[in-house]
Structures are given as C-alpha cells and as structure tokens.
Amino acid sequence: MSIDQSHSLETIAALSSKITILFGSETGTAEEFAFDLGTAVQSQDYRCEVGDFDDYQSTKLVDESLVIIVTSTYGNGEAPYNAEEMYNWLETQEPDLSSVRFAVCALGDTGYPAFAQAGKDFDRLLEENGATRILPRFEVDACFDESVEPFIELVQGWLVEHGQNYKKAA
Numbered sequence: 001m002s003i004d005q006s007h008s009l010e011t012i013a014a015l016s017s018k019i020t021i022l023f024g025s026e027t028g029t030a031e032e033f034a035f036d037l038g039t040a041v042q043s044q045d046y047r048c049e050v051g052d053f054d055d056y057q058s059t060k061l062v063d064e065s066l067v068i069i070v071t072s073t074y075g076n077g078e079a080p081y082n083a084e085e086m087y088n089w090l091e092t093q094e095p096d097l098s099s100v101r102f103a104v105c106a107l108g109d110t111g112y113p114a115f116a117q118a119g120k121d122f123d124r125l126l127e128e129n130g131a132t133r134i135l136p137r138f139e140v141d142a143c144f145d146e147s148v149e150p151f152i153e154l155v156q157g158w159l160v161e162h163g164q165n166y167k168k169a170a
C-alpha cells in the first residue's frame, strides 16, 4: 500500500467515526437523558447513535471512537440490570480501550450513601482499561429534578473544539 493510500484509509476511518451514547436505566430517567443528549448532538450534525446496554455487545466497545455513558445507580451502589453485563465485562476482562474516548453522566439520589456509584465505577473502569476521559464525570441528582442540560452543553462545547471528525459530511 502506498503512503497516499494509507492516508486516505485513515481519513475514511476518521470520517466514519461516530459518537455512541449508551444508557443504563431501570425506570427511564437515564434513558431519557441519553436520548436528550443524542438529539442535541444530532441536531448539530454530528454522527451519533443512542443505545441500551442490553442491546449492545460489550466487546464492540474496543472499536468505538467516542462513548458517552449515561447511567443511574441501584441496589446499594450497583449498576442497573441492563448495564450489569457491560460492568462485569469491563471489570473481569480488562479490555484494551486505549483507542476509546469517553465521558460519563452519573445519575443517582443523594439520599443514598453510595450516590451515583455506578457512574463513578464506569468512569473508573473505563480509565483503568486505558480509555481517555474527555470531560470530568458529571453527577446528577435526578430525584431533585436536576437537569442533564449542563452536561449536554459540556459535550457540545467539547465537540466544537475537538469533534470535527464526528460531523456528517456536508
């Protein structure tokens, strides 16, 4: 392969990269936040998909470019049911996520001692497995009707600065 061909393949790879938003949710709040974020990002012409952890094969994570996790917390600081498989995979398989960028929006209720713990743990596991954090973890007390809007603005701000690769072709 010539250098020119290799460059054009890199360009194609960069152009085809997308933002993947995954949600962990039991009663729909984190799911709603994830779709709000996805809609806001898509309306600015970024390529973006929103998905339920339950419908997502964990091993695909290694091939993602930018993953945004929006998750609530259950039990005593545990991940919601639909996020358990991903959580266990990250913890036990220690995948190489060195080519993945990520951000986490952690929902919870400050009335619980382990506030937003599932989001905190995803944030830690992604970093421990080599992924690059693009924004500090964002925590929301959804039981006090705190909004996801400030997180959406942070993501949009990051995309303006660094996210040209995720824009749809004009």
Ligand SMILES: Cc1cc2nc3c(=O)[nH]c(=O)nc-3n(C[C@H](O)[C@H](O)[C@H](O)COP(=O)(O)O)c2cc1C
Binding pocket: 024, 025, 026, 027, 028, 029, 030, 031, 071, 072, 073, 074, 075, 076, 077, 078, 080, 107, 108, 109, 110, 112, 113, 114, 115, 116, 117, 142, 143
């Ligand atoms: C049985 C139960 C256990 C919970 N445990 C925690 C917890 O340990 N830490 C926390 O921050 N929030 C906890 N929560 C609060 C939820 O994370 C919060 O209500 C969240 O907004 C639910 O989001 P979802 O609708 O996306 O599932 C718990 C809620 C319930 C009903």
